[in-house]
Amino acid sequence: xxxxxxxxxxxxxxxxxxxxxxxxxxxxxxxxxxxxxxxxxxxxxxxxxxxxxxxxxxxxxxxxxxxxxxxxxxxxxxxxxxxxxxxxxxxxxxxxxxxxxxxxxxxxxxxxxxxxx
Amino acid sequence: xxxxxxxxxxxxxxxxxxxxxxxxxxxxxxxxxxxxxxxxxxxxxxxxxxxxxxxxxxxxxxxxxxxxxxxxxxxxxxxxxxxxxxxxxxxxxxxxxxxxxxxxxxxxxx
Numbered sequence: 001x002x003x004x005x006x007x008x009x010x011x012x013x014x015x016x017x018x019x020x021x022x023x024x025x026x027x028x029x030x031x032x033x034x035x036x037x038x039x040x041x042x043x044x045x046x047x048x049x050x051x052x053x054x055x056x057x058x059x060x061x062x063x064x065x066x067x068x069x070x071x072x073x074x075x076x077x078x079x080x081x082x083x084x085x086x087x088x089x090x091x092x093x094x095x096x097x098x099x100x101x102x103x104x105x106x107x108x109x110x111x112x113x114x115x116x117x
Numbered sequence: 118x119x120x121x122x123x124x125x126x127x128x129x130x131x132x133x134x135x136x137x138x139x140x141x142x143x144x145x146x147x148x149x150x151x152x153x154x155x156x157x158x159x160x161x162x163x164x165x166x167x168x169x170x171x172x173x174x175x176x177x178x179x180x181x182x183x184x185x186x187x188x189x190x191x192x193x194x195x196x197x198x199x200x201x202x203x204x205x206x207x208x209x210x211x212x213x214x215x216x217x218x219x220x221x222x223x224x225x226x227x
Binding site for chain 1: 220
């Protein structure tokens, strides 16, 4: 249980185009999902917290108009990188919060590697 | 993860025991997590501590001291497949957001 999927697993796009990444909780409902970005040899940096049915909460320094997040259902959150630039090339990982045994845990998707040329 | 410190790299021998330490500073606290991350992959959940003490789960154990802002992950009977980065993360009070350390890259050698 507690499986999170991401699609696509990798994508190459041209500078100036937009890319949508999907995050799905496959066997549980997630009212809260998180989007992280990880550059090579660096830690995961939280970009935003996505709550079902409401606007996402963005971390300081993350442009909400550039990284559009939609959490339309309890099992799906999407991240759209608009007008992508080469510096947006990174590993994007989502996670979903699930309650197990009275405690909450975060389960991560497999990640999406974005390369902007 | 500026307020979470863990060693950058460690090397240990197959079959041995290794302890990865993590210290943290936070104004609120709602749990300490350890994740394993293999190169090019997303993190996988290992353990969660919210109370002081040792939590054992198979070959992996995690310890927490809230008063000291200190945790460690103990890996026993090391296997080559344990070579990975180990991320320490904490969650603030009233928040489900995780703040990650930079990770400790563990290399297991024969």
